[in-house]
Amino acid sequence: MTITRMETGxxxxxxxxxxxxxxxxxxxxxxxxxxxxxxxxxxxIDALLKQAGSDKNHILQAIVWLADMEDFAEMNAVWDAWVEDAHAPARACGEAKLAREALKVEIIVTATEN
Structure with a gap:
């Protein structure tokens, strides 16, 4: 099976x-x-999914990391407006120390191709 890597560094x-x-x-x-x-x-995420031949309606799972769970409601307000009805993925959200102090949110996504 072929593995395709894009935007590789x-x-x-x-x-x-x-x-x-x-x-x-x-x-x-x-x-x-x-x-x-x-x-x-x-x-x-929208731009990368498009580049990969997918879109947000094909997301299977999202993992959200917040630097501070106090930001949970604020992040969810934006997330809820972005996710389309009937296409919400499986999702987990937790608190983690992120790579840089200024970062508040990191999201990891797995999707299917269109």
């Missing part, structure tokens, strides 16, 4: 495709607030 690939499944590396966004970062992060 020395440390990781942003997209890996295998047997009709699309794996995205963790995405973070720009902005000061959790809402701004979530909005930007989801925009990046």
């Amino acid at each position: 020395p440390r990781m690939s942003k997209i890996v495709k295998h047997s009709g499944t699309v794996y995205l590396c963790g995405q973070v966004g720009a902005g000061e607030t959790a809402a701004e970062q979530t909005r930007d992060c989801l925009s990046r």
